[in-house]
Amino acid sequence: MQSPTIPPSMLSALRRVMRPLVRLMLRKGVTYTMFADLLKEVFVDVAHREFRLDGTVPTDSRISLLTGVHRKDVRRLRSEGGALLAALPENITLGAQLVNMWTTGKPFCSAPGQALPLPRLASVGGDCSFDALVAKISTDIRGRVVLDEWLRLGIVRLDDQDCVHLQAQAFVPQKGFDEKAAYFGHNLHDHACAAVHNLSGDGQPFFERSVHYDALSPASVDHLRAAVDKDGMQMLLAFSRLASGLEDADVPSAEQRQRITVGLYFYTETTDPDLSKTPDP
Numbered sequence: 001m002q003s004p005t006i007p008p009s010m011l012s013a014l015r016r017v018m019r020p021l022v023r024l025m026l027r028k029g030v031t032y033t034m035f036a037d038l039l040k041e042v043f044v045d046v047a048h049r050e051f052r053l054d055g056t057v058p059t060d061s062r063i064s065l066l067t068g069v070h071r072k073d074v075r076r077l078r079s080e081g082g083a084l085l086a087a088l089p090e091n092i093t094l095g096a097q098l099v100n101m102w103t104t105g106k107p108f109c110s111a112p113g114q115a116l117p118l119p120r121l122a123s124v125g126g127d128c129s130f131d132a133l134v135a136k137i138s139t140d141i142r143g144r145v146v147l148d149e150w151l152r153l154g155i156v157r158l159d160d161q162d163c164v165h166l167q168a169q170a171f172v173p174q175k176g177f178d179e180k181a182a183y184f185g186h187n188l189h190d191h192a193c194a195a196v197h198n199l200s201g202d203g204q205p206f207f208e209r210s211v212h213y214d215a216l217s218p219a220s221v222d223h224l225r226a227a228v229d230k231d232g233m234q235m236l237l238a239f240s241r242l243a244s245g246l247e248d249a250d251v252p253s254a255e256q257r258q259r260i261t262v263g264l265y266f267y268t269e270t271t272d273p274d275l276s277k278t279p280d281p
Contacts, residue, residue, distance in 0.1 A: 040077070043069055044067060044069055044074050044077045047062075047066045048063060060078065094137065094141070099115075099155075099166065101133060101136055101137060102115045102118075102133055103237060104240070104244065105136070107128040112237065112241055113234060113237045115166040117159070117164065118133060118163060119162065119163055120143070120158065120163065121162070122143075130147060130164040153175050153179060186261070187263055190263070191208075191261075194207075225268070228264070232264045232266070236262065243262075
C-alpha cells in the first residue's frame with residue numbers, strides 16, 4: 001500500500017525517470033534481480049553516508065527503518081563496505097584536458113573553439129604538433145599512445161599528410177562503450193543531483209531549464225538539431241574557457257575546492273497523441 005506521506009506526483013515522476021534506464025538495462029541483459037541487488041546496496045550506502053543525526057553514524061536498525069532493507073542485509077552490505085562513487089577514468093580526464101588545450105590554447109587553435117590540424121610528430125610540427133600538445137598536459141605519456149586510443153574512439157582522424165584532425169570540439173567518444181558509459185554515469189548523476197536539490201527546496205537552486213514543443217515536423221527537428229549541435233557546442237566551449245581561466249587565476253588556499261558540471265542536451269521522439277490522456281496506473 002502506498003504511504004500517504006509520499007506524493008503521488010513523486011512516484012509518477014520516478015516511474016517516468018526509470019523507463020529509459022530500464023530500457024538500457026534490458027538491452028544490456030541487466031535483469032530485475034540484478035538491479036534490485038544493486039539498488040539495495042545504493043539505498044544502504046546513501047543512508048549510511050547522508051542520513052546521519054548530529055554527525056552520528058546510523059545504526060543498522062535505523063538504516064533498515066529508513067530503507068526498508070532487512071537488517072541482516074544492511075549488516076552484510078556495511079561490512080563489505082559501500083563502493084565509492086567512481087570518478088571519470090584517468091584517460092577521459094586527460095582527454096578532456098587535451099581537447100580544452102587544443103581548442104583554446106595557442107598555437108593549437110586559430111581562434112577559441114577552432115582547433116587546427118596538427119602534424120603528428122614534433123620533428124615536423126615542432127611546438128605546434130600533436131606530440132607537443134600531449135607534452136603540454138603530461139610528460140608521462142607519449143603522443144602516439146593517445147593518438148592510437150583517440151583513433152579507436154573516433155575522436156580524431158589522421159589525413160594523408162600525417163596531420164591529426166579533431167573530430168569533435170569536446171571529448172565525446174564516438175566509439176568505446178566503457179568510455180561512453182563513464183560519461184553516461186557522470187552526466188546523469190550530476191543532472192539528477194541538480195534536479196533533486198531543486199526539488200528539495202534547500203538553498204540556492206541550480207540552473208536547470210529546458211524548452212518543449214510537441215508538433216514539429218521532422219525537417220524542423222533536423223533544423224533544431226543542427227542549431228543545437230553548432231550553437232550549443234559554442235556555448236559550452238565558452239563556459240569551458242571561462243572556467244579554465246577562473247581556475248588558473250584562483251589563488252591556492254585552504255578553502256575546499258569545488259567541481260562543476262555544465263550540460264546541454266537534445267532529445268526527440270514521435271509525439272504520442274494519447275499520452276496526455278493516459279494517466280499513470
